[in-house]
Amino acid sequence: MNRIDQRTNRALRPVKIEPNVNPYAEGSAMCSFGNTRVLCTASLEKRVPPFLEGSGKGWVTAEYAMLPRATHTRTSRSHHKKGRAREISRLIGRSLRASVDLGRLDGYTANIDCDVMVADGGTRTASISGAYVALALALKSLGLEPDLQLAAISVGKVDGEILVDLCYEEDSKAEVDANLVLAPGGELVEVQATAEQGLYTPEELITMISLGAQAAREIFAAQNAAIKG
């Protein structure tokens, strides 16, 4: 299959993660997958949510939002698509909580903000991959480091072929759209795989996971480079 940008089916778009782009945040990173660009900041607060008070645990939470003109046509700041944003915020928070032993964060909340500057597909996977770096840098400011490295990647089925890291145009005609959050060894934290047209088989899901895990190595490397600075 000829992809729009001549990539092979298994290839990521160019991945860039630039650390420390915000002078105030305890951790920050600008993460790009091709045109898609997300500003990720991690803000530490000396406070835990009420349900954790006295538990000996800290917390990690996330908010995802799009700038109005991140998209091809402008999207209003008001209620439109708030449901989608809340759902992605919950996914990011849940994923990042898997990367750190909350007992070591005792007394702190890490607030992750993922603000999409440009949306060309894969904004949630770029958000998680960049947010991991922002969180790792914030942890470093406390003398800590993550317990588990995590990245996210999208995989899909388009015209019957499995493609890695779909851009917006590919995504909008995909038959299956899957988002994976995974560790360097290929183990999984989250799989969300949706048939947009028709059905998919368990075997196809396994293929998608396998191709995603191979491509994610490049993201893990970019994360490590960004954190080392």
Add this chain to the structure above:
Amino acid sequence: MNRIDQRTNRALRPVKIEPNVNPYAEGSAMCSFGNTRVLCTASLEKRVPPFLEGSGKGWVTAEYAMLPRATHTRTSRSHHKKGRAREISRLIGRSLRASVDLGRLDGYTANIDCDVMVADGGTRTASISGAYVALALALKSLGLEPDLQLAAISVGKVDGEILVDLCYEEDSKAEVDANLVLAPGGELVEVQATAEQGLYTPEELITMISLGAQAAREIFAAQNAAIKG
């Protein structure tokens, strides 16, 4: 493993789907998985959303909500947990749209409401499974029927074992929590699998899907019985 209610790991709780429980709705069903009880109604409206006007297509959309005392302790009707409800509403709507060729619904919107009376785990899977029946009954009132039968089931890993159809107590200590929407042949429409503690392997995911597909046969049978009436 000894489950709370002495079920085997692969067994569903008793599934009941009572059709036509609402005298006004075009389709309705009360769906129970053990204690969990969801009232599902399908309301047909002669109108399509603006983005489909003139497209020759109809629409299916869903709203999921909990009654305040569906839960062990009362939950306020206001904003609390609205993010979770929106996310589940989107899942239900997306799943049911996969079950019907929207071209045959031209001019109509089917509004699915899933109101949880009692929540003992698995409310989203009981919602989808019951909503399928409500939608099928509403389609029948138009002389139509679904194009694809769909049911949903939860599977999880608890204390290292794979269990089907988790109740609340099992769910709250699960290491992995997966929700599957699938067709009678075992093909998938949606997989959402989240590690709550640790990681899971692609092989474990396949086992979960396989056990879920086997158990779902009982749900498909209950749906068919309810629709035939």
Add this chain to the structure above:
Amino acid sequence: MNRIDQRTNRALRPVKIEPNVNPYAEGSAMCSFGNTRVLCTASLEKRVPPFLEGSGKGWVTAEYAMLPRATHTRTSRSHHKKGRAREISRLIGRSLRASVDLGRLDGYTANIDCDVMVADGGTRTASISGAYVALALALKSLGLEPDLQLAAISVGKVDGEILVDLCYEEDSKAEVDANLVLAPGGELVEVQATAEQGLYTPEELITMISLGAQAAREIFAAQNAAIKG
């Protein structure tokens, strides 16, 4: 006058009050007046509102809501008719506070939820009559009982005749619409009587109250049966 369902002018529709329909609530009842069906739960909370802290008193409050398809055509969950629901919520709470000496509830709030499953007229009177049972059952769990039994009933003037317990079709053409909350001896806690067309005389109001009080005996009996269980 021939009523739709052949009742006499003074007759209630069949009244059913099924207790303990919710496994978690301290008290609950499903209350039906004909097709009208309301799920009532009473949730006890060990907490009083700020204005009662240290007063030696407890509190009873209520929320009334309709499921979207309780009505002939679906009603949106959003702001539509919220004013009416708030007004009925206030009426239910006020009525039930008259049934219990708040000093005996010290330290507790009883949250009454009345969720209308099917609305065929008289939803507020079915709510109050069922909520009384839910509250009595919740009080029983504390070793208490109500100080005053209360039921509610609607009475109206339709085509010049006084009718008891109006169904939706009768209600929508009534000249006068009255809701009464009363005690077994016929004394009143609340009268709300509205002329929808024309005026009514004090004498007509007395007739309505008298017929309502006679018919309410059947509701008091159903309440007592449900509470004894």
Add this chain to the structure above:
Amino acid sequence: MNRIDQRTNRALRPVKIEPNVNPYAEGSAMCSFGNTRVLCTASLEKRVPPFLEGSGKGWVTAEYAMLPRATHTRTSRSHHKKGRAREISRLIGRSLRASVDLGRLDGYTANIDCDVMVADGGTRTASISGAYVALALALKSLGLEPDLQLAAISVGKVDGEILVDLCYEEDSKAEVDANLVLAPGGELVEVQATAEQGLYTPEELITMISLGAQAAREIFAAQNAAIKG
């Protein structure tokens, strides 16, 4: 009984209705019952609500609000007590719709605004009584007049005695609190009678209505004087 301001039990506070207090509104009146002061405006709009389009009818609707410092201590403008205000708004609108044949208002909506400047009890009855004048003046600007004169009055039981037109201090210790909307002949449009402590008998209700109707003559006279201007 000695009332705070030495009135007899059957006496109103001084009633004043000053017409045309707003230079822009089609009709307006400042209505005072003692210290209680409500600014009532009637704004005509050449438009009917969607549910009346093409029906040959006009509409009358009302909004009631309190200025923040109408009360002894300041009340926030935000959500606090919005339920009560919505309920009173609905009462005012319903009452005024009874005073005019909507068929003669075809094509118009009359928006009544009742803004409470000072609240010393009886704000809803002063609102309705003043709003009637504002509406009559607005109708006059169209060459119309009301079909039915209406006023509102509060009556209550305090320390076992029936008192007319309760001030705030009396109202806050009343055993029964009743609001009546009535016509010059003593016929009723609305009765709302609530036991705040204990119960009341149908006979007591009749006494309250009778005393209210006698005292209301003074309000009808003040309305007529204001409208003649």
Add this chain to the structure above:
Amino acid sequence: MNRIDQRTNRALRPVKIEPNVNPYAEGSAMCSFGNTRVLCTASLEKRVPPFLEGSGKGWVTAEYAMLPRATHTRTSRSHHKKGRAREISRLIGRSLRASVDLGRLDGYTANIDCDVMVADGGTRTASISGAYVALALALKSLGLEPDLQLAAISVGKVDGEILVDLCYEEDSKAEVDANLVLAPGGELVEVQATAEQGLYTPEELITMISLGAQAAREIFAAQNAAIKG
């Protein structure tokens, strides 16, 4: 230039400030500039906002709102123009905080409410000028007085001429619209000067300030008369 009401370019409309118009507020004044009428109340509360707790300082804050029929055509109470009202509220609060040493208000918040009864231009300047009186009267109830007298006035350029205290009709065709908050000696607390058409020069701004300061003497005198009572 012939002004609508035959005033000279430098003349204010008749200014009236009636003190103590609200029986409950610690300070109050009805302030009129011609037809424009604003009810200003100052409510003292024994409480400071969280950011001032323990600081030894009190606070002054303000809310500005329009009654729905303050304007030529009725304005809805809902979100419309809320941005403008918030902006004016902030201006009033900021201005009045300049008139009193907050250290002397320790432990108190003065809540200023400016509710516009009639809007014929200059509502924000009438609000500030009247609110100063309400605040001064509230301070008097504590045995205090303001540290700095302040009044506000509007000046504009209409058809090339500088006019003082624009009415609505003049304001709606002004080329420049300026609002000044100033002290008796002509020193400034706030200048907001906006070109509605074209540009203005620094020299024109100085002329506007100079004319405004001269005219404001009349407002300062009216304030002093109202406070002395």
Add this chain to the structure above:
Amino acid sequence: MNRIDQRTNRALRPVKIEPNVNPYAEGSAMCSFGNTRVLCTASLEKRVPPFLEGSGKGWVTAEYAMLPRATHTRTSRSHHKKGRAREISRLIGRSLRASVDLGRLDGYTANIDCDVMVADGGTRTASISGAYVALALALKSLGLEPDLQLAAISVGKVDGEILVDLCYEEDSKAEVDANLVLAPGGELVEVQATAEQGLYTPEELITMISLGAQAAREIFAAQNAAIKG
């Protein structure tokens, strides 16, 4: 006076305006004044607001917002400081409407979004200065250009001295804080000058305007360079 970054009192911080930073927007610019960084996009829409339909005019409107971690400590995305953001949005929109003859924009709305990435003082002046460039580039895409060049600059009085382009630390202790929107010839579109402590004289205001106009030349040059690209 020694400024934090050793600037002279009359010197701007380094001004950078990078054009075309967003691949989708019709016009865009990243505008920095020192650490302060604002992303400005101009989105053209073929539509005018209802009040301009059929008027032969187009429209320019603006929205200003801060990313949560633009500030030293994280600010919640919810209601906090929404009043301030609305006020600045209105200022930006009003200023930019002065730069273009709306008759030439007939049929179009230009939506300006100013999203603050980093806030170190002067965010509203950087927003206006950058938004001018975004708007000019969007106009260019229609074959148009602005009618009037505009820039904005802050000036203040700190420790008795007049300083140009205050950073956050200077701003937070300023006695006077002024924001100017002006044209290359020094004429003004908007002046907002607030005394934070004490008063200021008309002469001081003139000095502030004069120094601001001189420093703004550098901004006009940066704008021109960015637009020429």
